[in-house]
Amino acid sequence: MTAVRQGYAHDSVLRKVQEQPEQHKAFAMRDDFIYTKNRRGDEVLCLPRALYNKRSIIELIIDRAHTTLGHLGAQRTSDYVRRWFWW
Secondary structure (H helix, E strand, O other), X not given: OHHHHHHHHHOHHHHHHHHOHHHOOOXXXXXXXXXXXXXXXXXXXXXXXXXEOOEEHHHHHHHHHHXXXXXXXXXXXXXXXXXXXXO
C-alpha cells in the first residue's frame, strides 16, 4: 500500500487531487489514500499510474484478479477489479 501512496506523486491527475483535495469534489482523501465513486456509487480506491518493482500497480492488480477469478476473460476481470479500484 506504500507504493500506492507514493505513486500518487507520479500520477499527473492524482497528484493534483493530493495537492488540492478541496478543488476536486469527486475525490476524497483519507489516511493519505485517494478515493472516488465507481459507476455503482460505491467508494473505491484510486490507483496511480506508477510502478512497483518495475511493473505498473494497475497491471499487478489486474493480473492478480485475473488469476483469482480463474481466467474468466478481460471484461469480467475489468468489471471485478472496478468494484474496488479506479484509475
